[in-house]
Amino acid sequence: MYTTLITPVQLQQLIASGTALRVLDASFELMNPDAGAAQFEDEHIPGSTYVHLDHHLSDKTGSDRASGGRHPLPSRETFARRLGELGISNDMQVVVLDRQGANYCGRLWWMLKWCGHEAVAVLDGGLPAWKAADGAVTSGSSPTPVPARFELHPPLAHIASTHEIAEALGRPGLTLIDARAPARFRGETEPLDPVAGHIPGALNRPFVQSVTADGRFKPAATLRAEFDQLLGGRDPASVVHHCGSGVSAIPNLLAMEIAGLGRSRLYPGSWSEWCNTPGMPCAKG
Numbered sequence: 672m673y674t675t676l677i678t679p680v681q682l683q684q685l686i687a688s689g690t691a692l693r694v695l696d697a698s699f700e701l702m703n704p705d706a707g708a709a710q711f712e713d714e715h716i717p718g719s720t721y722v723h724l725d726h727h728l729s730d731k732t733g734s735d736r737a738s739g740g741r742h743p744l745p746s747r748e749t750f751a752r753r754l755g756e757l758g759i760s761n762d763m764q765v766v767v768l769d770r771q772g773a774n775y776c777g778r779l780w781w782m783l784k785w786c787g788h789e790a791v792a793v794l795d796g797g798l799p800a801w802k803a804a805d806g807a808v809t810s811g812s813s814p815t816p817v818p819a820r821f822e823l824h825p826p827l828a829h830i831a832s833t834h835e836i837a838e839a840l841g842r843p844g845l846t847l848i849d850a851r852a853p854a855r856f857r858g859e860t861e862p863l864d865p866v867a868g869h870i871p872g873a874l875n876r877p878f879v880q881s882v883t884a885d886g887r888f889k890p891a892a893t894l895r896a897e898f899d900q901l902l903g904g905r906d907p908a909s910v911v912h913h914c915g916s917g918v919s920a921i922p923n924l925l926a927m928e929i930a931g932l933g934r935s936r937l938y939p940g941s942w943s944e945w946c947n948t949p950g951m952p953c954a955k956g
Contacts (some may be wrong), residue, residue: 673792675765676888676927679804682794686718691763693816694719697728697776698769698798710770714803714808719768720757720816724918727753728778738830740940741863741916742778744837747786751823754786758816761788761824768794768801772886774878781937787824793925796887809882831911831936833948840871840952846905847873848935850914850923851942856956863915866946870913871954876901878919881926888922894930913938913945 673681685692697720700706704725711721722728730736730745734791737744745753752942759765765783767776773793783791805913839845849869856875869875880897882888889897898907907927914920917939927929928934938945945951 672790673764673766673785674789675792675925676795677792678795679801679806682766682801683804683806685764685766691760692766693757693759693763693767694766694794695722695757695776695779696720696768696798697722697724697779698771699724699775700771707769707775711813712811714810715798715813716768716810717807718813720813722757722767722777722779724778728782729759738939738944739833740942740944742918742939742943744782744830744917744939746827747823750782751786751821752819754783754788756816756821758819759788759821760819761822763790763819766790766794767791768797770798770886772879772882773797773888773922773925774919774951777925778918781828781921784828785826785932786821786828788821789827792886796885799886812955828934829936831938833940833944833951836870836938836945838909839949843905844909845911845938846902846909847938848901848910848912848920848923849873849875849942850878850912850920851875852877855915858953864943864946866948866953868941868953868955870945871952873954874901875911876923878922880912881922888926888929891929891931894926895932898927898930898932907932907935910934910935911938913941916943917941 858868
C-alpha cells in the first residue's frame with residue numbers, strides 16, 4: 672500500500688503487476704479553470720481519469736457542504752458517490768497526480784483519506800516526472816469509468832471549523848500554518864478575497880517551499896528540519912493547515928507527514944471563509 676508518495680518507477684511496476692489501481696489526474700489552473708482538462712486531453716497517463724477541482728472536489732451549490740470558502744468541501748456522502756462514479760472501490764490503490772507540484776492533486780489525496788481510504792498516494796513530481804522516467808503517455812479523452820461502490824469508512828484525516836479555530840485562537844493547543852504567498856499573508860495584496868491579511872497568530876510557509884523546482888517533495892530529513900524550525904518547539908499535533916480556500920495548504924500537510932510529524936488537521940474554508948465570517952479578527956504584517 673502506498674499512502675504518501677509513489678515514484679514513477681514504482682507506479683510503472685504497480686501497473687505491470689495487475690494490482691487493482693485507479694490513476695486520477697487533477698491538473699488545474701486557478702485563473703483558467705478549463706486549462707487542466709485541456710492539459711489532460713493533450714497528454715496523460717494511459718487509463719487515467721481527469722478530476723476537476725470545481726466539479727469533483729468542491730461543492731459550490733449543494734446544501735450539505737462540509738465547509739465554506741471559495742472551494743467548499745462536499746459532504747463525505749456526496750464525495751463517496753462521486754468516487755464510485757469515478758470507478759473507485761475500497762479495495763483499490765489510488766494514485767493522484769497533476770502538473771502543478773501537487774497543489775491540486777493533494778486536495779484529492781486528502782479527501783480520500785477524509786473518506787477513510789488510506790491506499791492513496793501522490794505521484795511525486797507529477798506528469799513531468801512520469802515522462803522523465805519514460806512513462807507512456809496518450810492523448811484524447813479517457814474511457815468513461817465503470818462505476819464502482821465506494822463505502823465511507825471513519826475519516827483518516829480531520830478538519831477544523833471556523834468556530835473551533837476562533838475558540839482556540841491564541842491558546843497553546845492551536846498552531847496555524849498559512850500556505851499562501853508572503854505578500855498575501857502580510858496583507859500587501861489580495862487578488863481573490865475581499866479582505867487582505869491573515870488569521871492572527873498564524874505562521875507563514877508558502878506551499879512551494881515543500882517541493883523542489885521540479886515538483887518533487889523535498890527529502891524527509893530536509894522537511895523535518897524546516898518544520899522544526901518553523902514550529903519553534905510548538906507541538907506538531909497542534910497544527911492546522913490552511914491557505915486561501917483549502918487547496919494549496921495540502922502540500923504542507925503532506926510534507927509534515929512525509930517528515931514523520933503526523934497527519935495534521937486542515938481548515939478547509941481557510942482565509943476565504945474566515946475573512947467572510949462576521950466578527951473574525953484579521954491581522955496584517
